Amino acid sequence: MTPETHRTARVEARISPDALALVRRAAELQGRSVSDFMVTAAQEAANRIIEETNIVRLSAEDQLRFYELLLNPPAPSAAMLKAFERRRELLGIE
Structure with missing residues (x-):
């Protein structure tokens, strides 16, 4: 066609x-x-x-920041830990 x-x-x-x-x-x-x-x-x-x-376009400064966060991620926050725990409960994961 x-x-x-x-x-x-x-x-x-x-x-x-x-x-x-x-x-x-x-x-x-x-x-x-x-x-x-x-x-x-x-x-x-x-x-x-x-x-x-x-x-996604990043400035050179933002590219370096992104790279650093990938290599050295921050510790999870209390809210993130709580969310992970809730997920485990909902899915029955030990």
Whole structure:
């Protein structure tokens, strides 16, 4: 099946004549319709944005702090110890 057979929704957008000319030219260069070009470009942009939100970026200082905490974790707090004990009780773990 081709991608066109799966299309079930319609999207409308207003675009300036200059932007449309640019999109038309790019679509022509790739041998695609304007609609196909725009859908593909929108999907690629959406995927890129979604992927970027899944990447955690830390400053150099924060990276060092994270590294130090991994190598030398702090002792568990009283609340954490209580939570672990409650978990053991709930799950029947000795």
